[in-house]
Amino acid sequence: MRTSLPPVLLALSLLVPPAHATQLSFLKPAGPVAAAQSGHFWFVIIAMLVVVVPVFILTPIILWRYRYGRRNASYRPEWSFSWGWEILLWGGPIVLILILGTVLWAETGQLDPYKPLGPHPLRVDVVGYDWKWLFIYPDLGIATVDKLEIPVGRPVALRLTSDTVMQSFLIPALAGQIYAMQGMRTKLNLEASQAGAFLGENTQYNGTGFHAQKFTTTAASADDFRKWVGSARAGAHALSPAVIHALETKGTDKDMARGLHLGGPSDLVFRLPVADLFTRILRDGPAAPAHALLAGSPIAAPAAPKQKAD
Incomplete structure (x- = not known):
């Protein structure tokens, strides 16, 4: 019986080299510089999830609420402003940008390609x-x-x-x-x-x-x-x-x-x-x-x- 991988799994499998192949990704670091880059990459990914995950969760909820659940949704035509939503929508990204910018600034100096890694190179x-x-x-x-x-x-x-x-x-x-x-x-x-x-x-x-x-x-x-x-x-x-x-x-x-x-x-x-x-x-x-x-x-x-x- 002939089987095939789903397209997504097939695409992911192409990103992973065979065991006998030369290592080609910083996600499998073999040295201190690549290890620091890999750690920085995963930190950025996890930090960005703070913004991305709520978007993916709330978007279908809002669509369902005001498309199919509108009978139970409150109708407030005069509503135009909320300090709570403003702080949440603007404050979260600003804090995230400050954190990412600070980490990037520090690690840019640590990962300076001109910086020697030790004596007797x-x-x-x-x-x-x-x-x-x-x-x-x-x-x-x-x-x-x-x-x-x-x-x-x-x-x-x-x-x-x-x-x-x-x-x-x-x-x-x-x-x-x-x-x-x-x-x-x-x-x-x-x-x-x-x-x-x-x-x-x-x-x-x-x-x-x-x-x-x-x-x-x-x-x-x-x-x-x-x-x-x-x-x-x-x-x-x-x-x-x-x-x-x-x-x-x-x-x-x-x-x-x-x-x-x-x-x-x-x-x-x-x-x-x-x-x-x-x-x-x-x-x-x-x-x-x-x-x-x-x-x-x-x-x-x-x-x-x-x-x-x-």
Whole structure:
């Protein structure tokens, strides 16, 4: 016998990702920033119910009373004003707005994306392209495309820019949205409180490949993160002018891997030739020749990943 879900339940089921999928909602927070955002969201929802619930209850009652129960309803053609109703109808929303505004003001400061989350953060520089993200680990000497690896329990400090049009960087389960713009630097601080794979994406429409500009943020234990750094360094390819050209060419990570004759997006791991690549991209942008971005003193031997102090 064939069965089907009601439309409402079907729509709700689409909002919940399968168990094996990357987490993609701040309603299932995996870090302190997303947890604070989720708490703020539910507070606003509950507070708004103070206004919404009476409306939904009283509207059908009033309609029934004056449509079908009008014989029992009092008829007062001279009635025009009531202090009680005025105070209730205006006072309630005013108090609610004051409460929401105060909470929003306080939490805006607490959730400032530029505010560090703790000492010894992992530094990651992020550059947006059409239609992929470059993640630079200046202290580790490596860079990845569409794959952000972070350790659990350690703050992560991101610096962001775009090598093309304005883009919007978002990892819903870990932090809020921040824009990346060419020639400008923005910051975002986040932290993962649990291991897992979390969806990240560009939410700013910027062309035909916009829908595919997604990446995976993987949070792992400190030991697993150190192992990943070691394997990434061992298998990293040289970040050459050809790689810079592939990054600046419109296309997804799959297109880039194909153009560089690599096995797939998982092979897009590169050794940094210079320590200040992000600064050079930020300063010179796409107008700079690829060889100019990579010219200069070679990067020093990267340090081992730091552990979070107990």
